[in-house]
Amino acid sequence: MPLRIGVLDGDGIGPEIVPVAVDIATAAATHADLDVEWVPLAMGRSAIDTLGDPLPPATLDALDDLDCWILGPHDSAGYPDQFRGQLTPGAVIRKRYGLYSNLRPARVYPGVPSVSGAIDLLIVRENSEGLYADRNMAVGSGEFMPTPDVALAVGVITRAASERIARVAFEQARRRKKHVTVVHKANVLTMTTGLFRAACYDVAGDYPDVTVDEEHVDAMAALLVRRAGDFDVLVTENLFGDILSDLAAELAGSLGLAASINTSDCKAMAQAAHGAAPDIAGRDCANPVALIESTAMLFDWWAQQFDDDRGRDLAATIRAALTATLDAGEMTPDLGGSTGTAEFGRLIRTRIGAR
Structure with missing residues (x-):
């Protein structure tokens, strides 16, 4: 059976950075010999526009059957008036699944000021x-x-x-x-x-x-x-x-490096600590590092939960390629570089392929 992971793109820069993290993890999964099925789920403003709800019941029903998922940022301040003042999608998910632990690493990457x-x-x-x-x-x-x-x-x-x-x-x-x-x-x-x-x-x-x-x-x-x-x-x-x-x-170095994972004793959610940054959405300049590292943390959690070294290998592969890319000076504008979001992801995937 493949490892099934939910994918919720979210708002703002979410539809740019979440696919980058998923593509990198998919490449790393090949090296780890781990079969991963990505399950796309509706969340955020796009879900309001198509389904009338920022977190539709069908999304929650699907999460019930998944051990882990990736949550993109949400911009609840930009939702229509009737949805403001309600719990944000992230808050609803945390409460529903009792995600009581929030792990937030901070480390300096080689080459990053x-x-x-x-x-x-x-x-x-x-x-x-x-x-x-x-x-x-x-x-x-x-x-x-x-x-x-x-x-x-x-x-x-x-x-x-x-x-x-x-x-x-x-x-x-x-x-x-x-x-x-x-x-x-x-x-x-x-x-x-x-x-x-x-x-x-x-x-x-x-x-x-x-x-x-x-x-x-x-x-x-x-x-x-x-x-x-x-x-x-x-x-x-x-x-x-x-x-x-x-x-x-x-x-x-930047809030764009701020990875995060929310866990209970049996569920985990990768979620960058930063917000949706609607002011730079669609400009191909968002920093995906936080969500890439959050995704690596998700596989570390899964590996520990099920005592499966493939998850650890996958996470290590992601981190090695990410570190090498940053150390080469290939980074997004917030870190002082000039590499776009999509190109940054491509460079990391290329390094994974070279391994």
Whole structure:
């Protein structure tokens, strides 16, 4: 049976970068002797225009039968009025499948100009609660206004979710440099992020081979700028992880490098951390690196889930060709190059073929 992977192009630059990532993965799959079936699914503005819904029921029904998929960016701010204020397609998918773990790597690629020359870290972000209004209420939004001049937000931290994401972080660290840094703000948010910190340290007891330390989130931001190379795995709650991962990506060279994978215990979704960038859509200048790396992460997850080295080989093939292309100075305009999106993908596929 082939490995079946859903493909949702999305909005803005999505229809440009998602096919590039799929084509590269298809070429790498040939080398790994892995049969992959790509399942195209409707999502975003094109789905509204053709089916009247940014995330049609048929798409969700199809995802129910798939272990993993690639999600392009969505531009919900550009949807017709009746769809604004609703959960975004990505949020609906995260909630439906309980994608509680968001892994966001940041590393400097050879040949890519960067602010910091020594970044190779992984931010493990709790993805299901915190201060995000779409994730922490059984009914209604976590933001509300008792009067027109007062706005309140509910932040939720639970021991169960904190321990769950901590285990993900420590397992990831065991495959890296065996160092976890717990990022919190327990000096001010004593009960909420204090609970998060305590839960992480409780889990640390099960991983005596992994070094664990901690930083306040504001200090962590400063330390990333000063000495990001000293860190390995950062584990933190939702909002802090969102902010720190964007900072780390820019320090590594560009938000266009910001890969991401969202996982539960049995489902995974590759999704670049950046948005749909509608201002450059259709101009063949978007950077597909983040989604290419996100796709490699998807195959790493699958390989680990099913103990299949073909997935690891496929991911390694993608990364080797991507790194060689960037190191040769062939990169998109946001990185200082002049290579178009489609040509960038072709150059990577050519290198895979040469292998």
